[in-house]
Amino acid sequence: MVNLANPILLIVIPLLFVFLIAFSSAFSKSAAKYLPIIAFGINVVVAMLLVPEVLKNGLVLSTTAGFKPPIAIDMIVDKLALFLVIIASVLGFVVSIYNVAYIDEEPEEKFYALFTLLITGIIWMIITGDLFNLFVAFEVTSIAAFGLVGFHRDKGSVEAGFKYLVMGAIGGSLLLVGIIMLYAATGTLNIIDVAQKSAELTFQQKFLAYALIFVGLGIEGALFPLNAWLPDAHPAAPSSVSSILSGIMTTAAIYAIIRITNIIFDYNQIYLFLMFFALLTLIFGEIAAYYQKDIKRMLAYSTIGQTGLFFFAFTIHSTNGLQGAFLQIINHSVSKSMLFLVVGAMIVQVGSRNIEDFVGLGRKMKVSSFFLAIGMFSLMGMPPFFGFWSKLKIIFAALQHSNALMIGSVVIILLMSVVEGAYFFKLLQMMFFGKAEQDREIKEASFGMLVPVVILGFILLFISFYPTPVLDFAHQAASDLMNKNYINLALKLGGL
């Protein structure tokens, strides 16, 4: 029988559903609403089936076309990738549920197809083991995202979509140039094969290729100063899409950078180079978020800040730092997605994205506001929520290297956390303690929108109060990455 614990199914099944949505739209309008839920439901199951396999072998490799990796494209799921795949699948599942109640604009079936395609692309980016395939996955994600950002077709979303498209297209081309440079140098495209064959290249030669790949992925990954599209695009997109864009798409791009850096360009200078970007991203994201009047824009800038934070944790370049980065990724993905979903539900009720209009919402939409508060606390790193554990780990890891650079970075991180606290608390106290000037007709969000929020909220609470398995898993994933188990195991299992 077919072995269901096959990474390729993670991509192929949702893709099949994408085409099924297109196919079914000829007969039935409503089928498209529910197909994504089934697709990502299956994906969650497959991801869960992969967990024991990955824990046993350290890595699961899946070939295509019946050939061994350097010849054909392979999909690799190791602990870290699995970690992200689970997040992406669960988010996809949950947000698909949200969509059913949320999306009420035509053409729905196109939206669902693109939405499914978006998450498929994200998962694809995470598990692919081939550089050019990474580019393709990158483009799948981007194209889907472009279309979804413009979904409302109003002034703002079209502008945001176009800006995003131009920057994304440039990024994609630069990424492709970088990949081609590596191909020219090695004659192969498999990441691990490239890593081995490019060993004799000088750092200087590799660095240009790296910089191009970094810029290409960095545009999607919201690294300063390449992230200017993000604060426009996230608010413009429908909230369910923003939640995916913020929650996992930038993370997937960052993950790709982490993976490529770790496998092919593992030089200390590069980590220094990256740290610079990470800190800038953190600083500008958080400071800009402070000034926002539009709630989704604020969350979008906060995403930039958070990205900077976990990217910084990665650039510490130690097992502890990586563990912190992964924990922060989980924290950010779950919390920020939840925040966007909640905010989306609130915008439906309030009819505006202006923060001033959210006054007194805490008394009207109690459940939503409660989860909003939890998400924000977690992002700020307030105990006992999960963000506290991740921030603790990152700071601890950073100060393991007690040089002036690290101490300075830690001071910056904590200052920016204060700024983050400043804007989140500003919003929270306005919502919970402010009094609206006129009484408005605001009801609690509809059941269909509340269910996904509650699911994510409980996931967050669960990992907050019982973090041990997540901590352990993140630690294993981090030490795997540091020990280059990815390469070693892939060589052993895949017969590269």
Added chain:
Amino acid sequence: MIRKIVYSIFLATIVLSLVMFFAAFPFGQNKMSVGEYYLNHGVAQTGASNIVTSVVVDYRGFDTLGEVSVLFGAAAGVAILFFVLGENRRKRREQVAPNFIVRVGSRIIFPFILLFGTYIFIHGHLTPGGGFQGGAIIASGFLLLYLAYPGTTVNRSRLSMVEGLAGITFIVLGLYGLLMPESSFLYNFLPKGELNALLSSGILPIIYIAIGFKVAAEFAGIIDDMMCEVICRGGEK
């Protein structure tokens, strides 16, 4: 002006660094490593005489799946952006054909274009060409039809059915490979046949045909959307 000069210098720097990099890998030099394997074993392993096709559809077939998805995404994106409500769509019926010569000419050429496109994607594994090229040619036939008869509409639901069905075919063919002992996606499970015969190289032609249909349907859809945008909403703000 200063901006232009500064950025020109910047771009020159980038070009210079690229030149420096590629100086180490000169033009015309054989840089193959995996490519060589394909050239040497491609025919035996895939049965396709066009090695590029065997790379595109077989060895790197997964890229092609992605490419198909990208195109699908773009078509869906365009459809979203140019979405027009049903009643506005009817405006197109009122359009008059522009020119007698175009009308008659296109009516004559259209079947040949279709035939040519079909030829291209059916012979993708033997000659240069394939699903994308064939599909694009077929879509150009539709474009011609639109030019001649702006009032014609394609049945969009049938188009998306074709799109979906072609995509499903691709994936189901691929998934069938998982049932094989190799348990590998896109495994070429059909007999390879004889080199340079039309019915050879297993699933490759089938996939290319599916891609051909898909690409044709998607491009036709995009063209339809753009036509509709111009005609149904021309001048509308």
Added chain:
Amino acid sequence: MNMSLELLLATPFIGGLLTYIGGKVHRWVRNLIAVLFSLATVGEMAMYYNTTFKGVVWGSLFGSNLVLQTNPITWLFLFIVTAISLLVIVFSIDDMKKEEDEIVLDSYYMQLLFVEGAMVGIVLAGDLITFFMFWEIMSWTSYFLIVHGGKKSMAAGYKYIIMSVIGAYAMFIAIAMLYAKTHSLVYSDVALALSQASPSFIIWTVVLLSVGFFVKAAVMPLHTWLPDAHSEAPSPVSPLLSGVLIKMGAYGLFIVFYGLLSVNLAKNIMPSVFSTPILLYIIQWLAALSIVLATFLAIMQEDAKRLLAYSSVSQIGYVVLGLATGTSLGVAGGLFHALNHAIFKGLLFLAVGAVIYRTGTRNMSELGGLVKKMPFTFTALLLGIIALAGVPPLNGFVSKWMIYEALIQKKEVFLLIMAFVGSTGAFLYVYRLIHSLFLGQLPEKYENVKDVPILMQIPIWILALSTIVYGIFPGLAMDVIVKGMKLFGFTPIAYNLFGFPEGTAMGSLTVINIAAVLMTAFVAVFIIFILFPKTRQVSQYDNYASGQELTPDFKYNYSFGFYMSFGRVIKPILSMSIERVYNYWIDAFKIFGDYYMRRIYTGNLETYNSYIVIVVTIAAAAVLLGGKLW
């Protein structure tokens, strides 16, 4: 027994959740659960009287064990926390009735219990992660208590949480530095590691940790949040904040200087002034400044709760001053004063809260003459101010005496003078308080004011009686303090139930004697007052001003600008506001951020695209220059 430390920690949290759920049933269910659970916490706390547990591991994180511990010192603080919380909850039942929205009340009680739980956690913590975790929980839960509607309270709460977070992050850096050194943050491991660390490392860690504690303890110049927060918080919350929450800062200082870093070690690594390590000496001065300046500020207040809030800053100054002396007597005095301050400041805030409950204002110039209407509250407040001013035989006297005595023994004259000034100033503002609220002319609109309901009187009276009990029997508290301090390596001071016996180097004090003398004198004066009346009883309005007869709508006694002339004298001091400095920096940051943000995210696609090219160019230039851009 091991389980029950965790149980003690969990009780308030579970209680908080149950309270919230209970509120959905009925408000009396909620009130009952809240009271029962806080009572249970007090009961569990009482079991640990004079017991010591080291290291009950309740979890582990990043290779460091999470530990709970208890010893007499923690018991002292536990006592403060749980007892005051219980009283506050009882007081709230009637006081918070005015809030119509039931869900606000549900969450109010939940947060009260959460704050209590967090503080219990801080005190019980046996390692720095646990400590820090509960510290942060305390910060944000108490934030929700402070902000309770209204623009002012929102601004106050905002300031509070931001400053708390800054302080907490300063601590965080220190904790992370320690973690990097030891990989275990249990107090004993940290102490061991610190004893071998380099002086600069120690100083950095201690300074950073102290900054965090100073913010919470509102030691100048980090006190600016306190007057706003404490005065804007709901009346029952103020005693919790003033009486208990700021003591956590004092507890933190105690743990850092005497738990992690012993005094001997501190002396070895840094120069000493007056046989005090320089760091502690600086802290002493900061504390002394807090005492004097906050006293002056308190004198000038028009708002009763703000007055008490500034008074808290000044009183916590005594606590920190005592703790920073480093001698047994001083530290014991500081700890004892922490307890005493919790009692009398709790009492004062509750009493003022009672007045606010009946009159609805806390502006002192609008009040007066309530003594006839609210005699019980008046008596309790009188006891409170006597205790605060440090007059024997009430409790404030003993602890202040110990701190003075410690300073005298160390011959730190300037600090002593400042402490005295603060004490004298305290007379001024407490007199102002009681005069403006209870004496003088009763405004007409308060003719129908009654004394507060019984449930509000009970907590007030418990605290009022405690001031007497701890005043006359300081040995009750000294028993715990001295036993606890022995564990931290202090030489025990001799004490008995009524004070300190003669014949030790510590100086002697027997409160019962002083009390007896005072009572005798008081009775004598009272008898003389009764027997030889030189005065005639007159009605308040049997009087005249500017040749006119007085009517009740005419205000004839001072109530606004009470100490205006004194204010003119100290004006130069008052005008030096540290808050303005902070605001300046915040504004600078805002302008800077806004300026740069507008130049980066311009909305112009060309600019955005050029960023991409610039980044690529930088990389390309780095390559052209031989990969050496940094």
Added chain:
Amino acid sequence: MSYYLGSFLLIAIGLYTVIIKKNLIKIVIGLNFIASGVNLLIVSIGYVKNGTAPIFSKIGINPSAMVDPIPQALTLTAIVIDASELALAVAFVVLLYRHYGTLDIKKIRSLKW
């Protein structure tokens, strides 16, 4: 080498267009320039001196005289992706023109800060 240079120049011109030009259509053309440059680069990388197309149309063709098939396959994919992006970009431009009534990118700045 001139193929390389040509592709670099195409990329550079494209980038220049994207940065300097104000017209939306020109920006889209600039994107196309970059894409074409990249495609040209890919193909020229695969070229082997005196190589033939990698098609075994007759039996007995020597595989060692063929050019690298991979870049050609990659280019095929890349072209389709570029075409998709272009279609979407043009659609966006049309909508932008409808909303703003201008093609000047400097005037399309409703989203900033």
